[in-house]
Amino acid sequence: MASLVYVCVRPQQGAAAAEYESFRTAAHLEPGELEQWDLVRAPLPDDAFERWRGFMVGGSPFNVTDPESTKTDVQRRIEIELARIARSAATAETAALFTCFGIGVVTRALGGSVTRGYPEDTGPSTVSLTDAGRRDPLFGGLAPAFTVLTAHKEGSAAAPRGAALLATNAGCPVQAYRVGDRLYATQFHPEPTTRAFTERMAVYRDDGYFAASDYERIAGEVLAASVTEPNRILRAFARAF
Template identity: 70%
Template sequence: MATDDPLLYVCVRPQAGAAAAEYRSFLTATRLAPTQLDQHDLVRNPLPDHVFDRYSGFLIGGSPFNITDPDSSKNDSQRRLEFELERIAQRAAAAQTAALFTCYGIGIVTRMLGGTVSRAWPEDTGPVAIELTRNGQRDPLLGGLASRFTALTAHKEGAAEAPPGSILLATNPACPVQAYRSGDRLYATQFHPEPTTRDFTERMAVYRNDGYFAADAYDAIASRVHAASVTEPARLLRTFARSFGPAGPA
C-alpha cells in the first residue's frame, strides 16, 4: 500500500553510541532519508501517543537484553520495553501496522505468539550461512534473496521451532529459526539484516566484554567478518521499506 507516512526505527539498546550507529545502519540498508525513517529511544522513553497513527511501520533493532533473563533480574525499563514491543507485534500480527523485529526482537515476537525461546540455540558472533525454506523462497520479502546467503549474528538465545501460526522462512543448523512471518505484516529475523561488516565490527567493540565472544578473540573474529559478503540481508530491508514505508509502490 502506498503511503506518505514514515517508518519508525525503535531503539532498544541502552548504549547511546551503539544505538545511533544502528540507526545509521538501518538508514543505509533501507536507502531511506532521515525524514522517511524516524527514530525512537524505547529504552528511555515510552512509545508516544498516536504512534500507530503516525507511522506506517516499525523496524526493531537489536539489544543486549535477553527475554530469557529471570524476571527478577530485569529492571523497570526492560520490563516496560518488552511490554511496548509486544504492543507493536500485536498490532502487526493483526495487520494494523507492519513490523520487522530483528535479533533480540524475534524473542519478543516468539513469546507473544506462544512459542518457546531458550538458551539452547545461541550463535557465535560473526558470519553464518542462512538458507531459505520453500516458503521463504515464495515470500514477498525474502523471495527475492538468494536461497542461501551469509548474514551476521550474535545472540545468546533462540528457538527450535517457529511459533504457532507463523511461517518459517529461513533456517540453519545452529539456530533453526532464522526468520518467520506471522500474517502478512509481521516479520522477525534472528540474524541482523542491517549492518555492513564495518558496522558490525564497530558494534562488536562496544560489546567486547558482554559475553558474546572472548574479548581476546576480537581481532580474529573481526577479520572473518570483514572477509564476508553480506549483501542479501540489506535487500530484505529495502523490500520492507518499498512494501510498507514511504518508498512503497503506488
C-alpha cells in the same frame, strides 16, 4: 503519518545511533523517511500506530530469557511495548520487522517459546531459505543460501503457531519468519555492513558474546564476509510498507 520508525532498544546510545544509520542506509531511506524512537528512554507514544506506517526494531543486549528477578524496570517495559507492536502487526494494524532480541519478544508474545539452547557465535553464518521463504514477497528474491551476521545468546525453539518459517540453519533453526502479511522477525542482523558490525562488536566486547581476546580474529572473519543479501530484506520492507 511518517513512513517508518526505527525503534531503539539499546541502552548504549552510540551503538544505537550507528544502528539507526545502518537501518536507514540499508533500506535506502532518507532521514525524514525513517524516524527514530528511543524506547529505552521514553515509552511508546499513545499515537504510535497513527503516527507511523511501520516499525523497524533494532537489537539489544537484553534477553527475554533473562531471569525476571534480574530484569530492570526499563527492560520489562520494553518487552511489554514491543509485544504490543508485534500483536498489532500480527493483526495487520501496522507493519513491523523485528531483529535479534526482537524475535524473542515476538515469539514469546505470540505464544511460542524462547530458549538458551540455540545461541550463535558472533560473526558470519549461513542461512537457507525454506520453501515458504522462496515464495515470500520480501525474501523470495534472495539467494537460496546466503551469509548473515549473528551474535545472540538465545533463540526461538519454534516459530509461533501459524507463522511461516522463512529461513533456517542447523545452529539456530528459526532464523526468520512471517506472521500474517505484515509482521517479520529475523534472528540475524539484516542491517549492518561488516565494518559497522565490527564497530558494534567493540562496544559489546566485554558482554559475553565472545572472548574479548578474540576480537581481532573475529573482526577479521566478519570483514572478509560478503553480506549483500540481508540488506535487501530491509529495502523490500521499506518499499512494501
